[in-house]
Amino acid sequence: MHAAELYGFGRSATPQEIKGWDIDISPDGAGLPPGQGDVGQGEAIFAAKCGSCHGPHGEGKPMDRLVGGAGTLRDKKPIKTVGSFWPYATTLFDYVRRAMPLNAPQSLSPDEVYAISAYLLFLNGIVPQDATLDADALAKIKMPNRDGFVSAYPSPGAGVKP
Amino acid sequence: MRSRTPKSTEPLVQIRTVRSVTRRGLIEAGGGAAAAAIVSPPALAQEGDNLPPSVPEWQLHPGDEVLSLPYGRPSKFEANVVRRYRQGSPEPPTRLSSFSLTPLQDLCGIITPNGLHYERHHAGVPTIDPLEHRLIVHGLVERPLVFAMEDLTRFPSSSRVHFLECSGNTQNWAAPKPELTAQDTHGLLSCCEWTGVPLATVLAEAGVKPEAKWMLAEGADAAAMTRSIPIEKALDDALLAYAQNGERLRPEQGYPLRLLLPGYEGNTSVKWLRRLKLGTEPFQTREETSKYTQLMPDGVASQFNFVMEAKSVITFPSGGQKLTALGFYEVSGLAWSGAGKVARVEVSVDGGRSWRDAALQQPVMSKCLTRFRFPWRWDGGQATLASRVTDETGYVQPTREALMKVRDARSYYHYNAIQNWSVAADGAVTNAG
Secondary structure: OOOHHHHOOOOOOOHHHOOOOOOOOOOOOOOOOOOOOHHHHHHHHHHHHHHHHHHHOOOOOOOOOOOOOOOEEEEOOOOOOOOOOOHHHHHHHHHHHHHHHOOOOOOOOOHHHHHHHHHHHHHHHOOOOOOEOHHHHHHHOOOOOOEEEEEOOOOOOOOOOO | OOOOOOOHHHOOOOEEOOOOOOOOOOOOOHHHHHHHEOOOOOOHHHHOOOOOOOOOHOOOOOOOOOOOOOOOOOOOOHHHOOEHHHOOOOOOOOOEEEEOOOHHHOOOOOOHHHHHHEEEOOOOOOOOOHHHOOOOOOOOOOOOOOEEEEHHHHOEEEEEEEEEEOOOOOOOOOOOOOOOOOOHOOOOOEEEEEEEEEEHHHHHHHOOOOOOOOOEEEEOOOOOOOEEHHHHHHOOEEEEEEEEOOOEEHHHHHHOOEOOOOOOOHHOOOOEEEEEEEEEOOOOOHOOOOOOOOEEOOEEEEEOOOOOOOOEEEEEEEOOEEEOOEEEEEEEEEEOOOOEEEEEEEEEOOOOOOEEEEEEOOOOOOOOEEEEEEEEEEEEEEEEEEEEEEEEEOOOOOOOOHHHHHOOOEEEEEHHHHOOEEOOOOEEEEEEE
8 A cells, every 4th residue: 555545543653652562572682671680689589579489499380380391392291491491581581571470560670580580591500500691691592492493384394284 | 720731741952061050160060971961941940830831920920121231141041151161170370371161062153152252361351441552563664653442443444253262272182081061172262253454454554664574463461462473464364353243342352452363373363452563583472482382292392383273073962961862963063274264074973984064054254163064863872973174275174093193292282183972872972082
């Protein structure tokens, strides 16, 4: 449709409006905010805000297990966690910031989300105990199962459909 | 004194699953065959006083006034026809992130009443003031735009009948649980007439840049649910829906605005839609990596399995029901395909050894439920009823064995194999997987 044929409904979204809602983080790290957090800070925040659902060390119960399961994806009962299954560390930051904790989503500061991400990645053996994460450091992390996904779009890969 | 109608002249009774109301209203009465019983017409509670030749009690005084119920509701005698959680499965730790199932065995035709549409929420149902709801379209567009609901409803609109199916519908990977009903096995499936503005119209308003290949859709719920959608789908038949079955969306279905992607797995039709962002690559959200991906036997996960494969299920007779007399029954069920129209449905009464064509209710619509019907005479013997759909692409619904050769319980999603219902000599119908 040519511009002259547009309906003209809606109005321009201001940069400020977009900034308030534009919270997604891409796998290349685009969208990661300024700030930083380390494993120790993350442990304290996790204990206060996350451990009651995910266990003090992310072992799960009553909600999702977040730690462990490395090498189980071919087992009859695979253990799919942040460490064993998630392909991108950026997704961890994105999801914690937008949806966690369940009773207060979008309440964590960027520093807190960096710290929680650092703690969970440490528990999964992906970063060392003295790690501090910021935008650059998080975007550079290669998750253990990074190459464990294939896209069925636009056509299913061999073996997906009977 | 009124005469009593002898039991031998009772009309053909309705067959229906009866469940007792428990603390959670979820547990079947009894179990197995005992769970199925005959729902007596209300007249029988009066021991026949309402049956001919007597004049029924409800004819002897005026009924409820006009506007007794400004928004109506079903008859109180239909109180068992409600959404439920799946029998025999432990509920999640919180109902903020859970699901409920449509009572397919109690519905006729193809339309799901709005109050019975299945639910899947990830952080509860938000209460959104439509005057304060906004949709932002940005990213790789010429003109980032923000729309109020009154803007969106001014665009030329379109109404289309489409099914929605959760890709986690039908967990028949393991040995079948005999007590499961069609609601339990297939109830993450519903079908409505959806009205809204074609997404392509709104995207044209913003001007999609040529390099845009994927679109992030984000909800305004507490989960801020996000999925990445191929631009081809966004520009094809995607709808920004604000109404279902003639009324504005129910809160459980995304009020005041949802994305509706015909034929795609239900999770992608993001509810409470607040933001669309155009980009060059998938955004790799949690819901398209750690969830809604199919772990294959080799340990690799298949993602972006958007299209719901062709599938069908007999809804009568189905699990939990009971045949009470020999002779004619109309076998009836639903068939659908995310790839287009249903082309053919076959029914077997001998567990798949032989198949015969069922009649399809017209019109058959694309990416929509199709009601099929098949005449059958029950001779009182054991029978196994099954249906098999072929869609217009030629894809044939697989057997469970064929599906399990490709993937298994680890893939969790997209189970679409043929469903079998076993009819015992006493008429009890049970799930045979």
